[in-house]
Amino acid sequence: MLIRFPSAASFDKNDNDVLQLGNTPLARYRKATAVGKRTSFITEHTVIFVLQGHKYLHFEDHTHMAEPGQLVILQRGIYAMSEFVPDGLDYEALLIFFTDDFARKFLHTHQVAKSQAPATATHLIVPSNELLNGFKTQFMGYFGKSMPAMESILYLKLQELMLLLLAGPQGEQVLAFLQHIAFGQPLDIDFIVRKHLLQPLTLEELAKLSGRSLASFKRDFQQRYNNSPKKWINEQRLEHARLLLQHSGNNVSEVAMECGFENIPHFIKIFKQRFGFTPNSNRGKEPALSPLNTQPEIIPG
Numbered sequence: 001m002l003i004r005f006p007s008a009a010s011f012d013k014n015d016n017d018v019l020q021l022g023n024t025p026l027a028r029y030r031k032a033t034a035v036g037k038r039t040s041f042i043t044e045h046t047v048i049f050v051l052q053g054h055k056y057l058h059f060e061d062h063t064h065m066a067e068p069g070q071l072v073i074l075q076r077g078i079y080a081m082s083e084f085v086p087d088g089l090d091y092e093a094l095l096i097f098f099t100d101d102f103a104r105k106f107l108h109t110h111q112v113a114k115s116q117a118p119a120t121a122t123h124l125i126v127p128s129n130e131l132l133n134g135f136k137t138q139f140m141g142y143f144g145k146s147m148p149a150m151e152s153i154l155y156l157k158l159q160e161l162m163l164l165l166l167a168g169p170q171g172e173q174v175l176a177f178l179q180h181i182a183f184g185q186p187l188d189i190d191f192i193v194r195k196h197l198l199q200p201l202t203l204e205e206l207a208k209l210s211g212r213s214l215a216s217f218k219r220d221f222q223q224r225y226n227n228s229p230k231k232w233i234n235e236q237r238l239e240h241a242r243l244l245l246q247h248s249g250n251n252v253s254e255v256a257m258e259c260g261f262e263n264i265p266h267f268i269k270i271f272k273q274r275f276g277f278t279p280n281s282n283r284g285k286e287p288a289l290s291p292l293n294t295q296p297e298i299i300p301g
Contacts, residue, residue, distance in 0.1 A: 001262070002078070002200050003040045006097050016144035021151050026158070027096045031142055037082040041205070044097040045181060047161065048072040049128075049136050053091035056082045057123060066125050071132070073124040073165075073177060077209065078199060094136060098158060098193055098210075103182040106162055112175060113149075124177055126170050185200055186211040189224050200260045203229055237261065238274050245279055253278045 006025040019027040025044075048055060049071045057064045057072070058080040066072045071281060083091040128136075139157055165174045192210040201209075206229070207217035211267070221229040241259040244250060253264050256279075261267035271279050 003038060004043055005040055006044060006046075006095075019142060019154060021154060025097055026154055027094065027139070029140065029145075030093045030095060031090050032083070033085075033090055035083055037080055039078060039080050040200075041078050041201070042074050042076055043205070043208075044099055045076050045103070046072075046074045047096045047098070047165075048074065049094040049096075051083075051092035051094060052089065053083055053085035053093075055091075055093065056084065064123070064125060069128050070129055071126050073126065073174065075122045075177070075181065077122055078196065079123075094140060096139075096158065096161065098124075098162075100181055101149065102158065103178050106159060107178060107182050109159075109281070110163070112166065114179065121173070121177060124170065124173055126165065126174070129168060131164050132168070135161060151268065152164070184211065186220075189217075189220050193221075193229075193233065197233065198240065198258065199258045200257075200262045234270060235274070238271055241267070241271065241279070242275065255279065 004026065015088040017029045017031075018025065031220070037056075044172050048066070050066050050068050052068060055066045056074060056104045057066075064294055085091050135157075139161075142154065142157075147153075162174075165171065168174070187210045190212060192206060196206060196209065203217065204214050210217055212220065218229060221227075223231075225232050237259045241255050241261075244255045244258065245252070248255070250258065252268065256262075259267075
């Protein structure tokens with residue numbers, strides 16, 4: 001299952017561990033027992049102060065660890081993560097979220113000079129310092145508080161955090177990171193769709209990951225594939241599901257989840273509509289090529 005975070009629907013306005021700007025999540029204090037590896041969709045750019053325990057980011061060929069005294073800056077995206085506390089206590093972290101729009105306004109307001117560093121990283125691990133530690137301690141004091149100017153104060157605190165990060169020893173990398181978020185070109189449609197084809201993402205979420213509005217994503221997708229994104233993506237997922245049913249021992253529910261379908265009855269319904277038989281009756285039929293091993297037909301234009 002793909003865990004989405006932060007999600008406004010999952011936040012309770014009366015939760016003392018949550019801070020919001022209007023209906024938009026701004027920050028959360030997280031305390032939990034250490035958990036195993038899981039896949040999370042970080043829906044907004046996030047700064048994580050590790051307060052206790054270790055945060056692990058797992059990639060195909062390496063793992064990055066952040067511990068107390070460090071903070072992690074994550075670009076919006078899908079990450080494999082886990083947490084660990086050596087002495088068996090709880091993992092604790094302060095998470096602060098920010099949007100593309102905030103990054104653009106922040107850079108414009110403060111007229112920060114353009115960075116010369118390459119903006120290729122999706123995440124940064126930054127050592128903390130006296131000023132960042134002071135910010136963290138003061139910011140934690142706002143949880144559970146209520147005052148008339150709270151939203152204005154929190155917005156200024158978010159700007160303060162960015163200015164402190166820019167003033168630190170990794171300021172050049174942080175600036176390149178922010179500029180990529182604020183002014184970077186939309187990502188290639190084919191790259192985004194193929195990378196996340198089997199994740200249970202909505203079109204709105206794919207559009208956001210690609211750096212486009214939903215309307216722009218649909219338009220660019222139509223130009224690239226000469227097809228609507230929902231129809232094309234479902235067809236690719238169903239073809240891959242058919243292949244798994246023929247060549248793996250996984251049951252229908254497992255195959256559905258593996259191919260990005262969280263609603264099992266819906267998967268069975270559209271599978272039958274597509275192929276004329278149910279997933280269970282598919283085993284042993286003529287094998288099909290996986291869409292993940294073929295290239296789509298691109299219509300010139």
